[in-house]
Every structure is written in C-alpha cells, then in structure tokens.
Amino acid sequence: MTTRRKFLTSAAIAAPAALAAPALAASTIRWRMQTYAGPALAEHVIKPAIDSFNKIAGDQMQIELYFADQLVPTGELFRAMQKGTIDAVQSDDDSMASPTEVTVFGGYFPFASRYSLDVPVLFNQYGLNEIWDAEYSKVGVKHISAGAWDPCHFATKDPITSLADLKGKRVFTFPTAGRFLTQFGVVPVTLPWEDIEVAMQTGELDGIAWSGITEDYTVGWADVTNYFLTNNISGAWAGSFFANMDRYNELPAHLQELLKVCMDQSHYYRQWWYWGGEASLRVDGTKMQLTSIPDEEWATVESAAHVFWDEIAAESETKAKVVEIFKKYNADMEKAGRPYRYG
Template identity: 65%
Template sequence: MSTKGIINKRDFLKKAGLTTAGAVGATTLAAPYVKAQAPIRWRLQTYAGASLAEHVIKPSIDAFNKAANGEMVIDLYTADQLVPQGELFRAVQQGTIDAAQSDDDSMASPVDVSIFGAYFPFASRYGLDVPVLWEWYGLKEIWEEAYAEVPGVTWLSAGAWDPCNFVTTKPIRSLEDLRGLRVFTFPTGGRFLERFGVVPVTLPWEDIEVAIQTGELDGVAWCGATETYTVGWADINQYYLTNNINGAWAGSYFVNSERWEELPEHLKTIYKLCIDSSHYYRQHWYWWGEAHYRTTGGKLELTTIPEDEWKQVEDEAMKFWDEVAAGGGRNAKVVEILKKYQETMRGAGAPYRYS
C-alpha cells in the first residue's frame, strides 16, 4: 500500500502547533483590545455630592464597570472633587477628566442652549416631560447640533431629575416672603427668581450645609423633597414650599470627544445603556421620594403660596421665555417647542395636565 500523502501523528501535531501559533499571533496583532492589556480608564465627575451620587449615578457606573468585564474602568468623582463645578465643561474639553454628568447651565457650557439646562422656569411639570421633549419633540437633535460646534466635547444624552422647590429656614407663604431670601440655586433659575427679590448665591457643594447653619444662606432652591432628605438638608432647614418653579431638572452626560472616539463600539454601547439605566432609576426614585418625604418625612413644615398669587410667577416665566426667544436662533426654536409641548399637554388633559 502506498504511503504517499499520509501524515503521521507527530508531523500533524508539529504542523498544527505552527499553524495555531501563527493564528494566535495574527489575532493578537490585529485585535484592538485583549484581556492581558491594561484596561481603559476614565475619570468621570458628577455635579452631585457624595450622598446624592449614590443614587443619581453610582449604580449605573458600578453596572458599567461590571459589564465592561475588565476592558474598561470608570472612576467616579463627586461634586468639585477634581475640578470646581463651574469649570467642569472646560475640564472635559481639555481632557483633564474624561466625562461628566451635569446640567449645561452650572457647568458653564459655551453653547447657546445651555440656558435650558437645569431649571428653565416652568419648562416642565413632571419628570417624564424631559425625556419626551428630548426624544420626541426635537431637543435631542438641537443639542447635538449645538455641541457639534464646540470642539473637544461630545454631548450624549439628557434625562430628568427632581423638581425645584424652596427649602428654607424661614417660612414662605406669599411672594413677599421671597424678598431678600438668600438661596443656593442654579444660574438661570436664580436669574429668574431675582425678579421676585430672591438673592441667588453660588457656593461649592460641600459648603452649603455650613452656610445654612451659620445664616449665610436662608436655604436652597436646588431640588425637591427627595434630595432634601437624602443629602441632609432637611435636618438644617424648617420649611418646604410646595409650589415649584420647574417640574424636573434637566441634566446630561458629556464626554471628551477624543476619548469617546477611542472606544470600541461595544463599550460605547454598554456606556449608553448604563446612561439609560441611570435615567430610568431616577425616574422612579424621584417620583417615589417626592410624595414619600412630603407625607412621611416629618422634618419640614409644608407651606404653600396661594394659587392666584403664584400665577404671577407663572406669568412672569412666560415673559422670561419670550425674552430668551427674542435672541433668535436655536433658543427661539427651543422656546417654540416648549410652547407647543405645553399646548399639547393642556389639550390632552388629565393625566398629562390637570389645569
């Protein structure tokens, strides 16, 4: 019998070993990432202090680090920990940090639409209004367009936080009680509240509690009941005004553009999914907390400005909107969308709007 073309076991193993080694070498050279490499490492700073960050972002970052399976790790830093809040945008742009969670307004984003970040007065009534406006009324595309004009930073996603109520050491039962009130608040919200005699104060997050205790501040117009109790402000204030100037804070996720483009697509996808999980968590956490703490918190006396008097604030907000829109461009477009949205919600009636 001819043995031509027959290979013995030893030759087969030798050839298979060479082939396998070559294939592994080729794969190693071609792969953008292998487990043996050091993981990609990002530094992300949130606007929130440590106790608040436990809810508004930490669960999603913990999930990302687990899902990334050793390929990437995000180190989370809280308010002002690496850079002051007002320098957060610039820090992302320069690559000092890799990513941020914040509103456009307080991080000094150099885009025209930053005025609508955080609490643009009466832009929303409920937390669900924010994702609807961005995903179904065109704000997402407007934000993408605005940030495309700014080098170095990529805007990724916007979501809702809590409403904006006054939490103070002094009772507020009329508009007159707002006069001279020194509160920690956001830039645009503060500018609007100045029309009623409020004195907006900007301080680092960690200084707020002491400033209230020493009388430097009369309170905050920063959040709703959920945050008030979570961060301890309910322990050093006495009153909670049930009227709010906005139904939900609008915040976003930002990344350094170069760092973002360096990521493989599967890590980008995981990161976006974790952002969505954070948005979802906040929707139900805040909605639960606002009612829970108002009714069972027990630390704050609830006060209310009569509806007919509070209407003066709502009417003034519409004047504020028109002033912002008068500048034209994207801001006029956003105001037009907000007005259309309000009209639609009122037309739809309950449960979208009750009045």
C-alpha cells in the same frame, strides 16, 4: 490635575482566548468621570450606573467616578472635559457653564416641564436631542443623553406663604433659576455644593432652591432647614451625560452602546426614585413643615416665566427654536388633558 491618558488601541482585544486576560488588563481603557453630585446623592443619581458599566465592561474599560468638585469645581467641568483633563461629566448645562446656545435651558429652566417624564419626551420626541447634539459637536463634546431629576422647590429657615416672603432671601440655586427669581426679590448665592449645609447653619443662606424634598433629606439639607414650599418653579431638573469627543470616538462601537444603555438605566432609576420619594417624604417626612403660596398668587410666577421665555428666545435663533419647542409641547399637553395636564 493630571493630563489625559493616551489609550492603547483595541487591537489586543482580538488576541487569542489563551492570551486574552493579560492583554485586556494591559490595555484597559480608563476614564475619569466627575458628577455635579456630592457622595450621598451620587449613590442614587450616578453610582449604580457606573458600577453596572464597570461590571459589564470588565477588563475592556473602567470608569473612575469622582463627586462634586473633587477634581475641578463644578463651574469648570465643561472646560476640563473639553480639554481632556477629565473624560466624562454628569451635570446640567447651566451648572457646568458650557459655552453653547442651549446652556440656559439646562438645570431648571422656569416652568419648562411639569413632570419628570416631560424631559425625555422633549428630548426624544420633540427634537431637543438633535439640537443638543449639534451644539455640543461644535465644541468638541459628545452629548450622550439627557434625563430628568427632581422638581425645584424652596427649602428655607423661615416659612414662605406668599411671594412677599421671598424678598431679600439669600438662596442657593442654579444660574438661570436665580436670574429668573431676582424679579421676586430673591438674592441668588453661588457657593460650592459641599458648603451649603454650613452656610445654612451660619446664616449666610436663608434657603435653598436646588432640588426637591428627596434630595433635601438625602444630602442633609432637611436637617438645617425648617420649611418646604410645595410650589415649584420647574417640574424636573434636566441634566445630561457628556464625554470628550475624541475619547468617545476612540471607543469601539460596543462600548459606546454600553455607555448609552447604562446612562439610560440611570435615567430610569431616577424616574422612580425621585417620583416615589417626593410623595412619600411629603406624607411621612418629619423634618420640614410644608408651606404653600396660594395658586392664584403663584400663577403670576408662571406668567412671568412665559415673559422670561420670550426674553431668552430673543437672544439667538437656536434659543428661539428651543423656546418654540417648549411652547408647542406644553400646548400639546394642555390640549391632551388628564393625565398630562390638570386644571
């Protein structure tokens, strides 16, 4: 891996118009960003935003986008960004193993959300932004913004129609989700993202609990699994954009603002892409048969999640604060009723 670049100052940007083009080209700020997503998925979850940023920023700044594990393994993303080996990351906290008190809540924290809109509301209106900003500032990383992805469902070789069917199943999933699911007999398996399709074909894996049905179709997993479980353990994946703090602080204010705007546009894109895709592929998709665990049986999983929340809250003051926000938010949604919560 190459060492981080030392960028020129922005003084050249103030050069006379006649000299602006060559001066800007010579002083272009160049960042390297790695996403958790493979190429097919990145076409939707990150590439449009980076393409827009580069088009608008022009000679002032360009971001080189790398896909899952291209520069470093996903589990090393945080350390590489913190050291400045790469400049920015798109990931959840859990997958990139960030050494913060909020890491456990990234990705799929069991039943923390029911719908994708829950995530931005939790961050922007219920105080999670401030907690994430404080935690990452302590370790030299800028938390730019958080947003929602798809819900977490099982895609499996064999049909799942009861909790008993989960026992012994080797499943690729996120660290915290795996920790939660072990009580139901699931065997969490950690593999590089690009190896999952082959692992399903060879029998190394029995299933995947990493996404909703949109990703299953987009990345090819629907071609190697036979069933899709309609019950989910979370309504939306919570992920973020991060940057090395020194690199971020070196940017002029207008480029910092452009980063935020383009990241927010990425969050918006995913809101409708996933929401529409999850519905249309359940209705019109032809590659996986839908199965369900009865609601009364699945309710025991939701109850177990609340016990899990309390176990996490007992680990630290910051974790307890986040869990209290989840409890407050979900209680508010229940009281608000339809369309915020049903039944």
